[in-house]
Amino acid sequence: MRVTSLGSGSSGNALLVEAGPRGRTRILVDAGLSSRILIERLQQAGTHPKQLQGVLVTHEHIDHVIGLPVLMKRYGIPAISAPATLAALQHSFASGIWPVDTGALVTTAAIAPLLTKLDSSENEEVSLPGVDPNIALPEVSPESGMLLHGEGKPVVPTIAMQLGSRRLIGDIEVVSFPVSHDAVAPSGYLITAGGCRICIAIDSGEVTPTMLEAMHHADLLILESNHDRERLIRGPYPYALKQRILGPTGHLSNDQAADAVLQTWRADSVRWLWLSHLSRTNNTPKIALQSMIRRLEKAGANLAQIHVSVSPPGMGHVWDSAQLWHEPSLWEMQH
Template identity: 25%
Template sequence: MRFTSIASGSSGNSSYIGTDHTHVLVDVGVTMKAVNQGLHALDLELSDVQAIFLTHEHIDHIRAVGTISRKYQIPIYGTLGTLREVMLNRTLGDFATDLLQPILPDAVTTVGDLSVIPFSIDHDAADPVGYRIEAGEKRVAVATDMGHYDDYIVSHLENLDAMVVEANHDVRMLSTGPYPMSLKRRILSDHGHLSNESSGHLIDRILNPHVKHVFLGHLSKENNLPELALKTVQQEIDGSDSDYRAGDFDISVAQRDRISDIIEL
C-alpha cells in the first residue's frame, strides 16, 4: 500500500492511496496538470485511477473534478449533499451524471482491493466526510476541514498506519491577521478548521505502535507557518499524559504545491 499527499493547503488538496492493483484519489482540488505531476512521481497516470472520493464541495477540493471526469471517465464518489452541490457548480462544466456514485457515512465502499469508509465531519459544507481506507491489515485516513473532533471521529482514526490530519491555523496569527471578523469566527467555529493545538490533541489520541507517518495538512497560507504547525503539534504530543512522544513517529507538513513523501506500507 502507498499513501501520499499530492497537494495540501488552503489553495488546493488531493491525496493518493493505492496498492499494486488499485489506485484512488481523495479530492482533486488542484489543476489536472498538478494531479498528473503528482501521479507521475508515483509512476502512474490519471488513466490508472479507478475512483475519486470527494470530502466536500469547496473548490479547493473539487477544482479539477469536471476536467478529469470528462477526459478519463473516472467514477466520482461523494455524499448526496456533496454531489448535489458539485452538480450545481457550473464553473466545473458538464460531466456525465452516471459517473456520480453516492455514498453514505459509515458504509463501506469497495474499489478493487481497497475498502473505503467515509465518516461524518463538521464543516460548513453540505454533507462533508473524512475517509478511512484499508487494504488488508494496512489502514490510512484523510481527516481535514473539521471544526472540531469527537469520540466518533476518533473511533474512525484508530489503529492507523498513516494519516493526513488538518493543522489549519495558528490561533494567534488568525486572531491578529487581516481576515474580516466574520471569516475569523467561521474558521474558529465548530464548523471551521482545526488549529495547530487541536490537531496535536487529536493526533495524540490516535497515535499507536503501527503509525509510520503523520502528515499535517490543509495549512492556511495566511494564518500558519509549516515550522510553527510542526512545532506546536510536537509540543502538544510531548506535553500530554499519553505514552507517546513526537519523536517516536515521523511527522511532517504536507507540501502545499507538490507531492509529499511517498509512504510505503
C-alpha cells in the same frame, strides 16, 4: 499500500492511494488542483489518469474539486462521495457556480484566470475570486447515478457512498465518516489495504467522537492543522471570516489537532502523522510542527514511534506500508 501527497492547503488538495499487486488499484482522495498540475503530478507519481478507479471527494469546496470535471469528462473517472455532495457537484456542473472555502461562490468564468495563475505558481497560495454568497443555485433535475454538465446531459456515472458506510474499491476498503465543516455532507475516510490503514480527516472545525474512533485505527493519519489561533486572531482576515474559521464548522487549529492526536495515540505501535491543509497566512510549517511535537513531548509520547511532518502545497510526501519508509517533505521548513 502507497500514499502520495499531490498537494495540500488552500491552493489545492489531492492524495493518490495505490494498493494491491503492482498498485493495480489506484484512487484519488480529492482533486483540488488544476487539471494540468494534477495530471503532471500523477505522472510524477507513475500514474496515468486512466488508471484511476475513482475520486473520493471529501466535500464540494473548489480547493478539493477544481480538477474533477476534466477527470470525469475526459477520462470517465467516477466521483465517489455522499449523495448530498454529489448533488452539490451536479449543481455546480449545471450552473457554473462553485462554492469556495471562504463561504463565497465563484463562477466558471472567474476560474479560468485562476487556473492560469495556479499553473504558473506551484507553491503559491492563491486567493479565489468570489461572487455574491447569497446567489441562488438553480434547481437541476437529478438523474440517478450521473453528474450533469451545463446542458443537462450526463457526464459520467457517480458512486454514492452514504456517510458511515463501507465500500470495496478493488484492493481498497473505504469507510466514510462525517466531519464538521460548512459543506453539505463533509466526509473523512478510513482506507484499508493489505492490513494497513490510513485516516484522512481534513476540513473540520471540531473533532468528534466518530472522527476519534477512525483516527485511532490509523497507521498513517492525515490530519488538518490549519492555523495558529493567536496568529489568526491577530491576522488580516475580516472578522466574519475569522469567526467562521474558528467555529465548529470551520478548520482545526494546531492545538485542536494536537488534542486529537493525544486522544488517539497508541504507545504500542509506530504511527505516521501528516499535518495538512495549513494556512499560509495563519500558520507556518515550523509553528505547526513545533506545536505538535511540544504537546507530544509534554504528554510523554515516544517520538521514535510517531513520525510527524507537514504536507506541503506542492508535490510532497510518499508513504509505503510495504516498506514502512517515509520520504521527507520537499517543502523546506524555512518559515
